[in-house]
Amino acid sequence: MALHVIVGKGPVGMTTAEEPVARGHRVRVLSRSGGRSTGTVEHRQVDAADADALTAAGRGAAVLYNAVNPAYHRWPVDWPPVAAALLTAAERTGAVLVTMSNLYVYGRPSGPMTPDTPLAATDVKGRVRIGMWTDALAAHEAGRVRVTEARAADFVGPQVPAAHSHLTRQLPALRKGRRAWVIGDPDARRSWAYLPDVAATLATLGTDERALGRAWHVPSAAPRSQRQALGDLAEAMSSPAHPIPPVRVSSVPWPVLRAVGLAVPMMREVLDVRHQFDQDFVIDASATTATFGLTATPWEQTVRATAEAAPVTA
Known part of the structure; x- marks a missing residue:
C-alpha cells in the first residue's frame, strides 16, 4: 500500500x-x-x-x-x-x-x-x-x-461543475427548450x-x-461537435414526463464576447484562445491506449451519466 x-x-x-x-x-x-x-x-x-x-x-x-x-x-x-x-x-x-x-x-x-x-x-x-x-x-x-x-x-461528466464545462452549463437551457449559445463554431469537431x-x-x-x-x-471518445454533443445530452435528458424539443444551437458572435471581456476577465481569456473554438480541435490518444491499455468510456455512457446528474428543474 x-x-x-x-x-x-x-x-x-x-x-x-x-x-x-x-x-x-x-x-x-x-x-x-x-x-x-x-x-x-x-x-x-x-x-x-x-x-x-x-x-x-x-x-x-x-x-x-x-x-x-x-x-x-x-x-x-x-x-x-x-x-x-x-x-x-x-x-x-x-x-x-x-x-x-x-x-x-x-x-x-x-x-x-x-x-x-x-x-x-x-x-x-x-x-x-x-x-x-x-x-x-x-x-x-x-x-x-x-x-x-x-x-x-x-472535461465532461457529472463530476464537472456547470461553470467549468462548455456542455453542462447549457443543460438548464436545453431542458427548458431554449436556444443554446456556444463559443465558436458549433459544428467544429471536438474531443471531450x-x-x-x-x-x-x-x-x-x-x-x-x-x-x-x-x-x-487522455483517451477520449470519437469527436463530437458542440451541436452534436448537446443534441445527444438533450435526447438523454428527454422523457415522456419532461420532453425536450429539438436542440437549437447558435454561436455567440466574437464581437459580443469581446465586449463582455471588457468587464469579465474569464471571457477575455477565452478570446486569447479563439483558435480552440473556430476549427476542429481533436485529440489522438492512441499512444496511451497502445502502451497502457487505457481506452475511453463509450460516449453513450458518458452522455447518460452526465444527463442523469442534471437537475430536472433549473
Whole structure:
C-alpha cells in the first residue's frame, strides 16, 4: 500500500483520489482550504505554492499529483510558483510528479493533436503551460525528479461543475427548450474528456515507469461537435414526463464576447484562445491506449451519466 498525494481538491483532484483508493493505496489530498478526512482519504490544509509545506505533507509519498486549478485569468501569476514548489517537493521526497495538463501547449492545430505535436502555442496561457512542462522535463533529464504529464481535452461528466464545462452549463437551457449559445463554431469537431477517464489516466501514469519523461493524452471518445454533443445530452435528458424539443444551437458572435471581456476577465481569456473554438480541435490518444491499455468510456455512457446528474428543474 503506497501513499498517493494529490494537490488540489477540485473535480480533477477529488475524482483522481478515487482511483488509488480503488487500487488499494492510501490517499492524501492537499488544498488551501483543507477538508474533512474520511476513512479512505486524508485531507490537509497546505498552500500549493509553499515548497516546504508541500514537502512536509508529501514525505513518504510514491506519487505526487498536480491537480491544481488557478483562476483562468491568473495563470501567468499563480502557475509559476506552484509549478516550482511542486518540482521542489517531488525532488525532496522522491515521489513521481504527475501533472494534469491540457491541449493549450499546441496552439492552433493543423490536425489531430498527439503528444509529439510541436509545442507551438503563442497565447499567454499556452506559453505558461509550455514553460511548466519544459522546466519539469529539464529537471527529469537532469536526474533530479521523475515526471510525467497527462493532457486532456475539455472535461465532461457529472463530476464537472456547470461553470467549468462548455456542455453542462447549457443543460438548464436545453431542458427548458431554449436556444443554446456556444463559443465558436458549433459544428467544429471536438474531443471531450470524461473525468473518470482523466483520473484513470493520471493514476496509471503515476504507477508505471514507462510513463516517465514524456506527456500522454487522455483517451477520449470519437469527436463530437458542440451541436452534436448537446443534441445527444438533450435526447438523454428527454422523457415522456419532461420532453425536450429539438436542440437549437447558435454561436455567440466574437464581437459580443469581446465586449463582455471588457468587464469579465474569464471571457477575455477565452478570446486569447479563439483558435480552440473556430476549427476542429481533436485529440489522438492512441499512444496511451497502445502502451497502457487505457481506452475511453463509450460516449453513450458518458452522455447518460452526465444527463442523469442534471437537475430536472433549473
